[in-house]
Amino acid sequence: MDQLKENNSHNYNLLEVVFKKALAKASSIFSKTLKVEAYFEIYGIHEHKISTLADILYQDNQEVIGVMVDLVGEYKFKFLFMSGIENSKNFTDRILKRELGTTKNLDLYCTSTIQELGNLLSSSISNALVNIFDMKITPSPPMVACDYSATIFQEYIMDLALQKDTIIILETKLNIEKTETKCPMYLLPINVPTKNFMKKHWEKKNEKNIDR
Amino acid sequence: MKKILIADDALIIRVMLSDILAGGGHEVVGQAQNGIEAIAKYKELQPDLITLDIVMPEMDGIAALEEILKISPEAKIIMISAIDQKESLIKAIKLGARDYIIKPFENIRVLASVKKILEG
Numbered sequence: 001m002d003q004l005k006e007n008n009s010h011n012y013n014l015l016e017v018v019f020k021k022a023l024a025k026a027s028s029i030f031s032k033t034l035k036v037e038a039y040f041e042i043y044g045i046h047e048h049k050i051s052t053l054a055d056i057l058y059q060d061n062q063e064v065i066g067v068m069v070d071l072v073g074e075y076k077f078k079f080l081f082m083s084g085i086e087n088s089k090n091f092t093d094r095i096l097k098r099e100l101g102t103t104k105n106l107d108l109y110c111t112s113t114i115q116e117l118g119n120l121l122s123s124s125i126s127n128a129l130v131n132i133f134d135m136k137i138t139p140s141p142p143m144v145a146c147d148y149s150a151t152i153f154q155e156y157i158m159d160l161a162l163q164k165d166t167i168i169i170l171e172t173k174l175n176i177e178k179t180e181t182k183c184p185m186y187l188l189p190i191n192v193p194t195k196n197f198m199k200k201h202w203e204k205k206n207e208k209n210i211d212r
Numbered sequence: 213m214k215k216i217l218i219a220d221d222a223l224i225i226r227v228m229l230s231d232i233l234a235g236g237g238h239e240v241v242g243q244a245q246n247g248i249e250a251i252a253k254y255k256e257l258q259p260d261l262i263t264l265d266i267v268m269p270e271m272d273g274i275a276a277l278e279e280i281l282k283i284s285p286e287a288k289i290i291m292i293s294a295i296d297q298k299e300s301l302i303k304a305i306k307l308g309a310r311d312y313i314i315k316p317f318e319n320i321r322v323l324a325s326v327k328k329i330l331e332g
Contacts, residue, residue, distance in 0.1 A: 033316040095224060112223035119222065119267070120315060123294035130297050139295070141221060141269040 012045050019170055019187060022128035026185075029124040033117065034094040036176055040185060043171040050161045057150035062182075065111055066145050066152035067118025071126050073137040078188040079122040080156055082149050083114050087183055091117060106146070115144045121185060149184075157188065214330050215241040217259040219250035219276065220292070221268045225315075229263060229292070229322070236323040247271025251279050254287070261330060264309075266293035266300060274304060281308045288329050292317065 020042065027039040048056070064082040071077050083091065089103040092113040103110060119142045126137040145152050160167055170187040173180055216238050218229050230240045241257045244250040246268045254262060262280065266273040273291060280287050291304045294315040301312050310329045313321060 029316060092224075096227070108223055109227070112225075116222040116224050120294050123267075123296070123315075127294075127296045136299070139267055141267050141272075 015168075015170065015189065016042060016045060018129070018132070019125075021132060022125040023172060025128040026121045026124040029120050030117065030174075033120055034091060035097075036094060037178070038174060038176045040172045040174050043173045043184075045168065045170050047166050047168050049165060050157065050167050051165070053157075053167065054150065054154065057153050061148050061150045063147070064149045064152065065106075065114040066147070066149070066156075067115055067122075068143045068145070068152075068156050069118060069122035070140040071122065071137050072140065074135040075129065075133075075137055076190040078156065078160070078186075078190075079118070079125065079139075080153065080186040080188070081114070081118040081121055081183070082152065082185075083117070083183045085110075087181060088114050111144050111146060115142050118142045118144075125187070153186075160188070160190075213237065213239045214260040215239050215257065216326070217242045217244065217250065217253055217257060217262045219244040219247070219253075219262065219268070219273065220265040221245050222265075225265070225292075232319045232322050233326065235319070236326065238326065245269075247273060247276030247279070250276045251283070254280050255283065261288045261290065261326060263290045263292050266291060266295055266304070274300070274307070277304060277307055277309055290325055290329065292322075 023040045023042065030040070031038045062084055064084055065088050066080060066082045069079040071079060085106055088106065088110045090100060092103045092110045093100050095113050095116070096109070119139070122139045122142070126139050129135055129137055157167060168189050170189065172185045174183040174185070175181065216233055218226050218240060220226050220229070226243045230243070233240050241259055242253045244253050248271045250262065250264060264273040264276055273293065277289055277291070280289065285308070289309050291309045291312045292315060293300070293312070296314045304312055310332075311325045313325055
């Protein structure tokens, strides 16, 4: 049992290292898009029983725009980015280079802005993993929903709940101009990468580089 | 004034690209939200150039690129995508895309690419 715990802990550290690099890339793309200093950092990596997840989710339930992307290929994970209503209006003004406060209501431009931010973030994460490990990962078209965060999260992981009892959640927090902003991004790996898995892809990439 | 068709599933990108292209003196004659609409609008509007996003619902940009080039092998198409992966880039260029721009894009890069392709 201790051995199992130790292995899990080691593999979670590996997951953290891999996704840290991907988040650095995502932060840079996010900053460039909104023309603001922003960075995502890992808030925690947890394993949860799906049946008890609702209790945690409802503790901080707020109305958000959520973007969901399935990343498929040699390493599969689910991606979820959520932005509160006020932040969404702010991001819309920034992306359209308008004076902050111009967007008064939640409209199609807001949902589309968050959809595109989700698209850019999920793509930059998959691009980073592809570049580091030479894996084949492709993002699906982003799906957008406007609802309460707990509802969006639960509906999005419904298909996972049919396959397994527990879920791994890599939770990030966003800092904009050094201030924490409530825009969580969740990466839900279908499996935790093992040392052997990473080694295999790392060696494959190096072989290709030598061939060139 | 050259006619341009924009295909992207995100409204905000279609708005941003329209503004950039209009600022560069081009006429955006139509917008499409997926590959199927892009093909239909290409047939209907006969634009001088198309910008195609790769990841779109219903039909993606790569499939639309292939279909449009079957209709008109000389079609001038620029892929605009957040996917910065060698394989998809090479695939699009091999199929016949004239250029590939990675999002988030700079106005100057979009206009330079459009100018180069329209004049080429």
